[in-house]
Amino acid sequence: MARLAGLRLADLDRKSLERYDPNDDDDGTKFVSEIPEHAAERVPPGQRVTRRWPVLHEGRVPRFDSETWRFEVRGSVEEPIELTYDELRSLPAGEVRSDFHCVTGWSKLDNVWTGVPTKSLLGRARPLGTAAHVSVVGERNYTANVPLEVLSEDDAILAWGHNGEDLAPKHGHPLRLVVPNLYGWKSVKWARRLDVMDRDKRGYWEVRGYHNRADPWREERYSYQELS
Incomplete structure (x- = not known):
């Protein structure tokens, strides 16, 4: 299983370098040869800093229809939520500056994300006292x-x-x-639902050999590491 996951990671890394979009970067550099001194402590072991934003995902990019699109929070909650896109965008928004670490070995620093804090949505849904995990569901049930x-x-x-x-x-x-x-595969693209759960349930990549926790500072890339 570890070898299979390793092959998938190597293949994803190769494809990401082949599919760089020049519009994602101003200077054409794939990786930064030297990490700025002020940023060195922000880069986990085994990672390289990139100025670009590699494109990695499972399957094709889905089409978006604002008329039919919905986002839900359900499961072990007192108040399930269903929102249209306009309703979601009308919620109080926030900004978060953070670094992004991909399991394939690249890190992109100082990203500014705009959106809805997950804790505010979960606060509205009011998870039950037994709730401890969330399955984040994207398009095609990823x-x-x-x-x-x-x-x-x-x-x-x-x-x-x-x-x-x-x-x-x-x-x-x-x-x-x-x-x-957490490593970037946990940051689900095209998110459609939060399923709040009492018990943990492994996701798409986790059942295919990736680590269940995915802490980049511990280099938790593969599921076999959970046994050590």
Whole structure:
């Protein structure tokens, strides 16, 4: 399983370098050769800093229809939520500045995300006392599991904007989760639902050999590391 996951990671990394969009970067540099001194402590082990924003995801970019699109919070909550896109965008918004660390080995620093803090939505839904985990569901039922306490942190956000502009479809428009304290696959693109759960349930990549927690500072990339 570890070898299979490793092959997938290597393939994703190769494809990401092949698919760089020159419009994502001003100077054409793939990776920063030297990490700025003030940023060195912000880069987890095994990561390289990039100025670009590589595009990695499972499947094709979905089409967005604002008339039919809905976002839900359901499961182990007192007040399930269903919002149209306009209703979501009318909620009090916030900004979060954070770094993004991809499991394939690149880190993009100083991202400014605009959107709705996940803790505010969860606060409205009022998770039950037994709730401890969340399955974040994207388009085509892609999932990633995240602890409820992580989504209750100040820097977790459901974002529609990045660095002052709306997200591009390839980066998750109309809505993506951002959880900067975990590897990037947990930051689900094209988010559609938060399923609040009493028990943990592994997501799409977690059942395919990726680590269940995904802490970049511990280099929790593969599921076999959970046994050590």
